[in-house]
Amino acid sequence: MACKQENQKSGTKNKYEKKFGSAPHSEYEDPNQLKEGASNSKPDDQNRQAQYAQENRSDYEDRDFSTINIAQLTSYEDFSPDRRTTSSEEKRNDYKDRNFSTINIAQLTSYEDFSPDRRATSSEEKRKEYKDRDFSTINIAHLTSYEDFSPDRRATSSEDIREIDKILFERMTMLEKRMKTLENRQDAAKGVNSETKISEPKKAESKVKDTPTPDAIKPIKRKERTLQSLLDELDNCFMTGRKSKANFCLSEIKKLMTSSTRPKAAEVTEIADKYFDNSSYIKAAVLLSWAAELHVSDSDPDTAGHEISSCAYKYDQVIRHMKDIGGRMHTIAEDFGVNIILKMLGNLRDVTSVNAEVMFEYETWTLSNVGVSHSRLNHNLDSITYFREGMDLFERKYKSSAMEHYFYGQLLHNTGVAHSHLGNYAEAEKHFLDALKSYNASNDWEYEGQKGSEITKTEERLNLLRQRSKDK
Incomplete structure (x- = not known):
């Protein structure tokens, strides 16, 4: 088996040498030998490589890259000879002269979006501009960019927040009192129903249970009006010009005078x-x-x-x-x-x-x-x-x-x-x-x-x- 594998390797090497002139280094070759081979290259090839590198540098310096989107470059040929490199100092000066106050940072995709008529905003200017703005009518959940903060808005003060908290607390307290009152009424109704025992024929059970009405919320019967009270009210209605109410009193007096208990x-x-x-x-x-x-x-x-x-x-x-x-x-x-x-x-x-x-x-x-x-x-x-x-x-x-x-x-x-x-x-x-x-x-x-x-x-x-x- 070992002899057979060695024959296969030698056969492959011979084929490669026939096609490309030399065989590639195997995993058993020494890397130092590869370096020595590189140092023994011909002088003409080295001179030609150095000249080509110098031409590349001069060509690179003459090129203008100010309008190039780096993300879109795919090859060296995209840098045409009419473009030039921009030094770090020039970039900083260009950046200072530009106006970025109306730029939405999230929408920028390339350096060209920063037009020369825009300028950077210092931290101090941003703080001053923030103080002058009115955010009182802004719903923070709806904000998607810095432009949503218009200059006529201002932040909500702590006093307003405390006032809102106070109103909410009062309403919650009111709701708790109402719930407690309803619970007391239900307890009172259960107590009355348990104390009162009325013998009635059993009714057929229904799916919908009747809820007892608490005594506290039952309609209050109006007291029967006497002739004296009706006459007093009638006199007051006539003197104050309430004709409709006066007619009502007259109708009530008529009921008294025509009832079985009327006076003689x-x-x-x-x-x-x-x-x-x-x-x-x-x-x-x-x-x-x-x-x-x-x-x-x-x-x-x-x-x-x-x-x-x-x-x-x-x-x-x-x-x-x-x-x-x-x-x-x-x-x-x-x-x-x-x-x-x-x-x-x-x-x-x-x-x-x-x-x-x-x-x-x-x-x-x-x-x-x-x-x-x-x-x-x-x-x-x-x-x-x-x-x-x-x-x-x-x-x-x-x-x-x-x-x-x-x-x-x-x-x-x-x-x-x-x-x-x-x-x-x-x-x-x-x-x-x-x-x-x-x-x-x-x-x-x-x-x-x-x-x-x-x-x-x-x-x-x-x-x-x-x-x-x-x-x-």
Whole structure:
């Protein structure tokens, strides 16, 4: 086997010598022999190599490499003869004259990107420029390069950070308190459910479990309002101009007055009289209205007629006082005063099984109060209508002898006052004269001295009217 391997090696060596003229050194050759072989080379070859090296250096010095991208050079021929090398001193001077303030370092790929019109920025200039910049509106997570820091931004101060931390701490504290409150409510609900044992039929188990509602968060039932509290609220609403709230109070009072536990008509009348005496005219007006309505069903016919007509008279006095007070009170009287007294007139006419003579007196008296209330509120045409309606009742019952009743004379007097307010002085004077005739012919005065008092009032009105007619 050894002999065979030696033959193979010698055969290979002979082949190489035949092709290239000499055989390569084997791994068994001495490196010193290779050096000696190199030193024994011919002189012509050495001179030729030295000359070629000198030409290379001169050619290299004449070349310009300022525009060459080193990364793109692949061979020596890329350095054309028109290029030259740049000394270290020249490079430093060139670097100082250049402006790099607007260069994104991450985007530079070659030395040529540093154009001669740019310059390096010193550390001191960078610190000064950093102080002048405004970073208050910058989201640090979004920054990708130095250019994102525009000069109009500034860094967030420590005071701002402390303020933010304070706000976050307060909110976290609030959330912890809410969580603790909810836990306490749940514990309270569990305690109530465990203490209360109610025997109920077992229900079929459902997949969705009902969660108990804590007592602390159950809706609170509103306390039932009394008539006193509703009247107080109503008075306040009318005086402050809250009409919608006032209407709500009126509807609640209506529920009380129409319920099975409502007060009696006599009780309502008594309460209304107390409010009138205390100058609580709004409360008195509302209660008088309901008293007149309740008397229709609570009282016997004769009593009902008397009480309703009495309520109409009291209500006319309420309007008189509200008008004298003026301001907001006068406006309230104008808003709902007339409607209430007209409703009373309707309540009176709803009473049945009343003696005709008695009913005649109640109706004429109520018509007079309705007319006077309209006249107080400057509804003079309407007031004349109701006065005329009362006189018609007298004329239908007593015919030509109607003038012999003092109340007929009062209707004539009130009609003359309404005409004078309208400026109808002729009609007013005629009605005043007719009123005087009726007073002088009447014999049904209720008390002594009443006749003289009524005549005096009518004569004063007549004299004042005549004076106005002359001035006009």
